[in-house]
Amino acid sequence: xxxxxxxxxxxxxxxxxxxxxxxxxxxxxxxxxxxxxxxxxxxxxxxxxxxxxxxxxxxxxxxxxxxxxxxxxxxxxxxxxxxxxxxxxxxxxxxxxxxxxxxxxxxxxxxxxxxxxxxxxxxxxxxxxxxxxxxxxxxxxxxxxxxxxxxxxxxxxxxxxxxxxxxxxxxxxxxxxxxxxxx
Numbered sequence: 001x002x003x004x005x006x007x008x009x010x011x012x013x014x015x016x017x018x019x020x021x022x023x024x025x026x027x028x029x030x031x032x033x034x035x036x037x038x039x040x041x042x043x044x045x046x047x048x049x050x051x052x053x054x055x056x057x058x059x060x061x062x063x064x065x066x067x068x069x070x071x072x073x074x075x076x077x078x079x080x081x082x083x084x085x086x087x088x089x090x091x092x093x094x095x096x097x098x099x100x101x102x103x104x105x106x107x108x109x110x111x112x113x114x115x116x117x118x119x120x121x122x123x124x125x126x127x128x129x130x131x132x133x134x135x136x137x138x139x140x141x142x143x144x145x146x147x148x149x150x151x152x153x154x155x156x157x158x159x160x161x162x163x164x165x166x167x168x169x170x171x172x173x174x175x176x177x178x179x180x181x182x183x
Contacts, residue, residue: 014035017127045142052131085122131143145174146162146177
């Protein structure tokens, strides 16, 4: 009797955008509670957490006289923020239940951390583009982003990552908004 090859269905990929805000933390908590916790160790998705680190020139806006002296300081601050975000993820209790060990992070090495279906990436660039590119790179079926809850004027001035992703990402986009009153 010939042995038959059994096709093992690969898990779908879920990308979650992470920054240093309470809104993205809430979106991650909500996602873990609703898509991962009910399935214990046999969750249906590979999880990719993506933090976008802005370029120093984008962070300071239009450069004028003296910008060259400021850029290294801005770059150092952006690296500290990225390290803080990843460190917070390493100590994030709901995420630790999915992993077998703590996340390790080195600011000087390319950051891709893989721990049992959880990947953390820090990518330099505009968050809107970084998240849409992560969807393409990982062939994600769902992108999760938090909502800062800005009004129409702030959204128009600052731009909305979630709005951009909802229109440009080639997958389902779930925007998680933190409730004003917890139930």
